[in-house]
Amino acid sequence: MKIRINEVPEQEDVEVIINCKKVDEEIMRIITMLRVYDKKLTGIKGDQTYLLDAAKIFYIDTVDKKTFLYTENEVYETPLRLYELEEQLDTAGFFRAGKSVLINFNEIKALKSDFNGRILVTMNNGEKLMVSRQYAVTIKEKLDIV
Template sequence: MKLTIHQDLAVSETEIIINCAHVDGRLRHLIEMIRQHGFSLTGYQEEKEYQIPLEQIYFMDSADGKTFLYLEKEVYFCRDTLAALEEKLLHTSFIRISKNCIINTDYLKSVRPLYNHRLEAFLVNGETQIVTRNYIEVLKNKLKGENL
C-alpha cells in the first residue's frame, strides 16, 4: 500500500481519498476508523458537558430510560436514546447486541456461547455483555466486515 500525505495551510478541511482496485475487509475496517475519527458524542457528568470521541467509548447501555456511555474507567450520561445512537453510528465499529446495549467492536476481545442461543461478549477492559439471539447474526456479519 502506498500512502501519500500533502500538507497545505490553505486547505480548510481535511479530505481523504482512497484509490484502490478492491475494497477488502481490512480496507473496510480502515474506512470505518476514518469515519468515526473526529466524531464525538455529548456526555454529561456532574452537570458538566463533555465531547467524547467515539474511539474512547467501549459500550453504551440503557437502564431505567437513561442512556450511559462507558469509557475505560469513566461513565457518562447521554441524552440520546440507544435507537438514536444506533442510527448515528450505523457505519462505524459500533453494533447493537441487545435491546439495552451497543458495543464498540474495536474493544471486543472474544465471545463464547451461552445457553438459550446467546453469546457472552468479553471486552478488553474486563467488562462482559450478553449478545441476545436476535442480534447474534448482525454481530457476526459486522465482524466479517459486512453491513458497513
C-alpha cells in the first residue's frame, strides 16, 4: 500500500481519495476507520456538553431509559436513544451486543466464548462486556469465523 499526502494551502477541507484495483475487505476497513474518525457525538457531564470523537467511545449503554457513552476513563449521558446511535454509528465500527449495548469493535482487546454461545469482550481499557448469544454472530462475521 502506498500513502501519498499532498499539502494544498488553499484547500479548506481534507479530501481522501482511494485508488485501488477493486474494493475488497481491506478497502472497506480503511473506509470504516475514516468514517469513525470523522464522526462526532455530544455527551453531557455535569452541567456541560462535550463534543466527543466517536472513535474514542468504547461502548454505549442504556440504563433506566438513559443512554450513556463510555470512553476510556469517562462516562457521558446523551439525549439520543440507542437505536438512533446504532443507525448513526453502524458504518463506524459499532455493533449491537445486547438489548441495551453497542460496542466499538475497534476498541476490543480480547474475546472469550462461553459454552452458552455468548462472548465475553475485554475492552482496551480493561472493562469486560458480555455479548449475548443473539448478537455473537455479528462478531463472528466481522472476524470471518462463522
